[in-house]
Amino acid sequence: MRNFTEKYHSANDTICLIDHSIHQMWFPVVYVFVFVVGFPANCLSLYYGYLQIKVKNELGIYLCNLTVADLLYIFSLPFWLQYVLQHDNWTYNELMCKICGVLLYENIYISIEFLCCISIDRYLAVVHPFRFHKLRTMKAAVIISAAIWTKEFLTSLLFFKHGEFTKDPESHVVCFEHYPIKSWEHTINYYRFFAGFLLPIFLLLFSYCCILRVVRKSHGTQLKKKLQIKQLVLSTVIIFLVCFGPYHVLVVVRSLFEKTCAFAAKIFNVYHFSLSLTSFNCIADPALYCFASESTYKDFIKLKNCCLRFSRCSKIETQESVEMNTPEILRSSGALAEKETDELNKHQLPHSVILHEQFYT
Template sequence: MLNATTTTTSNAPEGIHLTCGMSGSHPLIFTIVPVVYGFNFVIGMVGNSMVVAVIYRYMKLKTVANVFVLNLAISDLTFLITLPMWAIFTATGYYWPFGSFLCKASAGLVIFNLYTSIFFLTALSIDRYLAIVHPVRSRRYRTAAYARISCLLVWLFAFVVSVPTALTRDVHNIDSETTVCGTLHMKDAVRQKNLLLAIGLMKSLLGFLVPFLIIITCYCLIGRALLSGRNIQKSARSREDEVLRMLAAAVLAFFLCWAPHQVFHFLQVLNQLRVLVDCSILEIIDTAMPFTICIAYFNSCVNPIVYGFVGHNFRRNLLRLLCCARRGLPGNHPSISSKMSALSYRASEALSLTTKSKTSSTNGK
């Protein structure tokens, strides 16, 4: 998404004039980024669809972890449907042909996915803490019903905090040369500047720092409990180990994917505070931002890979799903296969009878 960070307004009808020019406009970006978006879209749609299918068909929604993982996959799918539009937007040199509504909706879904992903990972971390450190006392609260209620609250809260981002995005004409979908920070719009600053700080705090402090705290408490070995049943530990490893891998993947983008996003916040105003620095930020966004978007297709490599139970059920799908193909349908076998058997029997009759007639002669 484009962020034209330093702008001046113009009352002329031809559009808005940029004091620092069209930052981050490089042919390399327009070539590589759309390809990465396309890769993320294909891998993410296939992988997360498999996660939904495996959990719904085999693993069911009887455990808290499965409920949260299913909602995390659905969150990624809702975001991934916007990637083709962002790929076209970047490939055409930041030209947005889809109108104002899709500009607002797509930008809102990007931030919506950020919040839902980190909130669901935080909820999973709290659940692992309760399951391992307080397995008995937390049993009455760690139910699928409570997990569904928690997911509903996460969806609602993430929607509320992502609405301001959608409202501040719109289609703008830049110097009558191109039409972009972005946020333009205007010097004479103090109220808009404060709103954008609040949105930026909220993205850094609620979308990254605060949840990670909660997650790290949960893991520290889990590690201390596992090292001491007190109040933890061995059977409970063996049941929860795989889920804990899978969650740890998912949290690490989220951090590695989103940390670079959050760093440059914080630099953009400093620009909004007028701490950074040099056009050369803004050029670096706007050039690096598309690549950090590519890395961040990769998180939506990395979770199914994490589940497949770390989760033995998920991998086993995924193989069951693939085997069932293979048997369901027209060439592998059980009834068709049985009919073909029967026909082959009858043909061989007829051939053997013909051969015997020819042999007997020859002997008779």
């Protein structure tokens, strides 16, 4: 079977018929996996961000915004799943196509920008803990977050004002894709690569290289703590490159060389595989920035205890009055034990973990 055909509607209008089998084989697996794993993980991440905000930590602002961006994309996955299962035939109106397309593409860049905010915030916390303290406030984090959302919203209005519906030679309504790419997409793709990927990865690498240099020179930090920080930094950079690197490279390749349906057909599978990798960022973000912190374990233990207390209260309402004092005793003893543990940890906290806490909080 041929991979493509061409139909010319005018001298400058070419529509390609390309084998989209990768969408039916690979993308449903990705979408279902990201939805099933990413939704609960990001809900927990949102809770962790809330806990950080509750203690006036500006990191929580960035984490909550990052999580909201991931969740918005996750909510669009059922629409994309239906689209690919129907052999790339969009059955909703064009407005819904634009909304889902914006959530798909803008989630990439909103996520990248908040990942940069987190890395710069950690850089200022570790390398310049007192010099730029005004940039590490709740107010500054809110202003920066609002600026990011506003910028991306205006960018989407500017870049996605074109019609997003096209029909392939099989009369399928294709959403948010053009083969070969249109002339107006070239500028957008170059902007995505340089401003949306190259500059952020430079900031990310700069921030974490400085952090690693400070950690390496710190004689008071335990070797285990140094290793944990190094692993987290290295994992962040690797996941950033794996999730976003291949897609942005291929975006530039398409802009430079995609002139005919023949080239579009050759690069179609690898390009869309790279696009699917960006979806895994919705799972990587909670894993790296929430569950990697040692303090998070304690926070989620508290969440578990709250859930257990709630379940106990619900169970007690249906039991005899003779059993109603038991949960109170359990809660009191649990609270006392937790208080004693906190006091013990506070007095036994060694000076060697100060740098470690500056990185995570």
